[in-house]
Amino acid sequence: MRVEKFVWDLTYACPLQCVHCYSESGRRPARTPSPELVARIADVIIASGARRVSMSGGEPLLVRGWDEAARRMRDAGLHVSVFTSGWLVDEAAARTLAGCASSVTVSMDGATESTHDRIRGRRGSFLRARAALGLLARVKREREAAGASCYALTTDYTVVRSNAGEVDAFVADVTRAFPGLDEVRFGMAVPEGPAAEEDFVARELLTDDEMHALHDARGRLAALAAEGVRVSVTDMRYYIPYSPYGGPGAAIAHIEPDGQLRAFGVYEAKVGNVVDEPFEAVWERALAWRRDPFVMERIASIASIRDWARAARELDRRFGSDADRKRIALRVLKSPPRPVAEAARGLDAA
Numbered sequence: 001m002r003v004e005k006f007v008w009d010l011t012y013a014c015p016l017q018c019v020h021c022y023s024e025s026g027r028r029p030a031r032t033p034s035p036e037l038v039a040r041i042a043d044v045i046i047a048s049g050a051r052r053v054s055m056s057g058g059e060p061l062l063v064r065g066w067d068e069a070a071r072r073m074r075d076a077g078l079h080v081s082v083f084t085s086g087w088l089v090d091e092a093a094a095r096t097l098a099g100c101a102s103s104v105t106v107s108m109d110g111a112t113e114s115t116h117d118r119i120r121g122r123r124g125s126f127l128r129a130r131a132a133l134g135l136l137a138r139v140k141r142e143r144e145a146a147g148a149s150c151y152a153l154t155t156d157y158t159v160v161r162s163n164a165g166e167v168d169a170f171v172a173d174v175t176r177a178f179p180g181l182d183e184v185r186f187g188m189a190v191p192e193g194p195a196a197e198e199d200f201v202a203r204e205l206l207t208d209d210e211m212h213a214l215h216d217a218r219g220r221l222a223a224l225a226a227e228g229v230r231v232s233v234t235d236m237r238y239y240i241p242y243s244p245y246g247g248p249g250a251a252i253a254h255i256e257p258d259g260q261l262r263a264f265g266v267y268e269a270k271v272g273n274v275v276d277e278p279f280e281a282v283w284e285r286a287l288a289w290r291r292d293p294f295v296m297e298r299i300a301s302i303a304s305i306r307d308w309a310r311a312a313r314e315l316d317r318r319f320g321s322d323a324d325r326k327r328i329a330l331r332v333l334k335s336p337p338r339p340v341a342e343a344a345r346g347l348d349a350a
């Protein structure tokens with residue numbers, strides 16, 4: 001199977017600590033690569049023939065050489081998406097992004113400061129994300145007015161139970177506050193990493209009914225948007241390997257900051273390093289991992305979101321490295337008790 005898309009975590013350093021962060025950024029060694037290693041990984045991605053790459057993390061703007069890598073990949077014909085919390089986006093960063101990214105996504109997790117900052121784990125993150133969106137929208141308008149091309153601008157909202165009631169207000173506000181915004185994208189938190197642990201599942205992960213209600217709310221949300229702004233709801237079951245929903249997800253290669261390739265998406269299993277041996281050999285091992293009887297049995301057992309979380313916990317504990325397993329054990333112990341999440345009122349109304 002040919003790789004269609006790369007997800008590249010450029011670093012696990014991040015100014016924020018979101019409760020749903022599948023990559024556990026800010027809570028694991030950053031493993032930030034040198035500019036030389038960034039360039040070598042970009043070469044591997046270009047040579048693979050893939051059509052798309054998502055540069056995320058962690059916060060990709062922290063990594064020296066991210067912009068040159070993005071520019072080279074885009075010039076080689078890839079669609080380059082950069083995902084940022086917005087914390088580090090200033091005028092210079094916005095103009096750099098305009099020169100190297102096909103699309104820029106700023107993550108926001110609430111219509112209110114209190115909700116966003118609580119979920120994103122840092123006071124001030126709501127205001128900085130909005131400032132980033134404002135800057136990026138203005139730079140885009142200016143460039144387009146001058147006849148120059150610019151990134152597509154998106155905001156991405158990860159839906160959990162305690163912010164689901166704010167999705168309508170978010171669409172109505174953000175699509176009017178930032179002229180130049182192209183899309184608002186919703187997707188439920190995926191039960192991977194810390195979001196697969198039982199306390200998160202009990203408090204914050206959408207139930208199957210809430211997930212279906214979110215998908216059914218697409219029309220209502222689109223009707224709330226300002227004219228010309230697209231609203232989409234991603235079916236996150238796309239990330240389950242070999243699920244009936246997962247078709248294109250199977251052709252995604254996920255690279256960690258130092259070049260290690262994950263066997264599949266957000267699971268902890270690693271199958272080799274793409275700068276140490278030919279990419280095709282490492283990719284073949286990733287595909288073989290997906291055919292492992294234990295993996296296939298666990299994936300086949302997924303009939304609900306709760307099953308998916310259980311399977312993710314089992315796969316991470318079996319296939320993670322010793323260091324991964326130690327971190328996972330601390331993750332459970334460190335997880336603080338929090339109030340029971342507010343019911344997902346916005347979804348009930350769908």
Ligand code: SF4
Pocket residue numbers: 014015016017018020021022023024025026057058059084085107120
């Ligand atoms: S901003 Fe992104 S990478 Fe950073 S903690 Fe939040 S979800 Fe993780």
